[in-house]
Amino acid sequence: MTNTGILTGQYVHIEQPAASVGDRIWAQIFDWFIEAIYAFAMFILSSEVLHIDSYEYSFFAVVLPITFYPLLCEMLKQGQTIGKMFCKTRVVMIDGSSPSLGAYLQRWLLIIVDGTLLSYMGVIFILASTRHQRLGDMVTGTVVIKLQSYDRNRI
Numbered sequence: 001m002t003n004t005g006i007l008t009g010q011y012v013h014i015e016q017p018a019a020s021v022g023d024r025i026w027a028q029i030f031d032w033f034i035e036a037i038y039a040f041a042m043f044i045l046s047s048e049v050l051h052i053d054s055y056e057y058s059f060f061a062v063v064l065p066i067t068f069y070p071l072l073c074e075m076l077k078q079g080q081t082i083g084k085m086f087c088k089t090r091v092v093m094i095d096g097s098s099p100s101l102g103a104y105l106q107r108w109l110l111i112i113v114d115g116t117l118l119s120y121m122g123v124i125f126i127l128a129s130t131r132h133q134r135l136g137d138m139v140t141g142t143v144v145i146k147l148q149s150y151d152r153n154r155i
Contacts, residue, residue: 016096018132019089019144021123030083035066071108075101088147094131103140110136 019027042062046052073081078098079091091107093099099107114122114134122134131143 017146019146021126023087023089023146024126024144027083027087027089030086031081034082035069039066071104075104089144090147091142091144094141094143099142103142106140107136107142110139
């Protein structure tokens with residue numbers, strides 16, 4: 001496992017393990033599973049319970065929440081989606097601080113390049129970079145780290 005050196009604002013160097021490609025893929029799969037359950041539940045709710053059959057409802061009740069899910073989760077849960085919580089990973093700035101709203105927004109927008117648009121080029125970037133960063137992480141100065149329990153770090 002590759003360690004990511006984090007230099008804090010107080011010039012303290014912390015070695016934190018970077019999340020592996022496997023950790024990131026499992027977190028993404030778990031998030032897709034959550035999104036699929038949500039979409040299925042909204043479909044059942046709209047068609048069977050509310051008897052709504054409109055594209056506008058589908059757009060506002062299903063497509064928009066699923067689209068903004070990663071951005072909102074990372075902003076509200078200190079750099080973690082539900083999948084990242086499951087895999088015990090978190091997004092942080094290279095100096096160890098929490099990312100800003102702008103950093104989260106840039107990461108979210110660049111998933112288009114790292115993910116679906118260019119056939120998951122992010123995996124290639126993660127494998128090739130020393131800090132296991134995708135393009136969105138490199139641009140924003142963030143890194144996905146593996147959280148460790150304090151018990152393992154005690155001497």
